Amino acid sequence: MQTQVGIIGGGPSGLCLARLLSQAGIKSIILERQNREYVEARIRAGILEQGMADLMRKAGVGARMDKEGLLHDGIVLTFDGREERIDMASLTGGKQVMVYGQTELTKDLYDAVLKDDNITVIFEARDVHPVGYMDGKPKLEFHKDGKQTIIDCDYIAGCDGYHGASRASVPRDKLKEYERIYPFGWLGLLSETPPVHEELIYANSKRGFALCSMRSHTRSRYYLQVGLDEKVEDWSDERFWDEIRRRLPEHIAEKMVTGPSIEKSIAPLRSFVTEPMRFGNLFLVGDAAHIVPPTGAKGLNLAASDMYYLSTALIAYYKEGRTDLLDRYSETALRRVWAAVRFSWWFTSIMHKFNEDPIEHKIQLAELDYLMGSTAGKTTIAENYVGLPFDPTFE
Ligand code: APR
Ligand code: PHB
DSSP states (O other), rough: BBBBBEEESHHHHHHHHHHHTTTTOOOOEEEEEOOOHHHHHHOOOOOEEEEHHHHHHTOOHHHHHHOOEEEEEEEEETTEEEEEEEEEEHHTSSSSSOOOHHHHHHHHHHHHTOTTTTTEEEOOOOEEEETTTTTOOOOEEETTTTEEEEEEEEEEEEOOOOOHHOOOSOGGGGGGEEEEEEEEEEEEEEEESOOOSSSSSSEOOOOOEEEHHHHHHHSSEEEEEEOOOHHHGGHHHHHHHHHHTTTHHHHHHHHHHHHOEEEEEEEEEEEEEEEOETTTTTTEOGGGTTOOOOOTTHHHHHHHHHHHHHHHHHHHHHHHHHHHHHHHHHHHHHHHHHHHHHHHHHHHHHEEEOOHHHHHHHHHHHHHHHHHHHHHHHHHHHHHHOOOOOOOOOO
């Protein structure tokens, strides 16, 4: 087999990248380890920055998102019994975020990709190995139904997430990895209940962090900070609802509509970055290169700038024979990656409970009090939350 761009991983990064390339007539093959149902069932965050929403439109898959997505102008922070709104739109010259679940976004991408003549998707591709990319002869080796197949390609995009094959194939002395694992996780619950508030609530409390999010006007997504040794089985729905109410100011907790959970799971929190993001003709994209804790919902939005830079660079190569943007990919992508890693780490650090030492909570409250009393403080949260811009010189 042969193609222009070989893509490992059919998550949002691989799918959206393939569509962006296809819009410019570039052919790709996507190798996905799982089947479509499995990929579509994964529950992830649901907040899109304008940059990610624009990419979906550019990829020709924005219609349902624009119809069903909810635009938000602000977020709410609660701490010390207080409720403080950050009016992101007025602090950033009108920028908003869109509430649209990653599950829905992935469905829309698959609907388009599977009808696209420039894209081939191979599900249940096993033992995928990118080879030859340091010698200018990139190939993807894999097994399908027990048979080995090889794809010759010009470039390989590693869009296969944190546990994928692309980063793992790089010799250890060619990359540097930076990692922090946080001493807690997030227990998430999805329910068919109206959200407690029309905007997202990020709650700092003495008992730990909580988040009130949503998927629609009738479906809510809630999270609780929990210890790393906690088990989902020990969290009945009742225990979850009781705990989240205790972490919110009373006047908000009173309004909470509870109901049976549709899904419940615990996710660990980590900050992780690989440098560089390019190895010869292999480019890492999205979770394959970086992970952020979910505070601020930057995961997918960070994959967005990678997809934007890589698609722009590949289009410049195929249309104009230019390689300058491919050469700038890693450095340009990493600059925005580190900015989001910093924000996600900082937002995590002011909102979570790290230990039992009461001075820590007092200092967090002092910082939150300062930030909310300062236009500069609120603006720094708003600017980062709506998303830092893509590099305008990358063209
Ligand atoms: N071979 C083929 N496919 C693989 C392999 C492999 N060895 N390893 C992983 N995959 C597939 C996974 O099954 C998954 O479908 O690669 C895909 C990676 O998808 P994600 O983990 O979702 O990563 P990405 O597409 O970069 O998405 C960005 O945004 O909200 C965040 O972390 C969240 O998924 C999210 C991300
Ligand atoms: C979510 O809706 O799942 C969500 C929202 C905001 C976050 C993290 C997760 O910061």
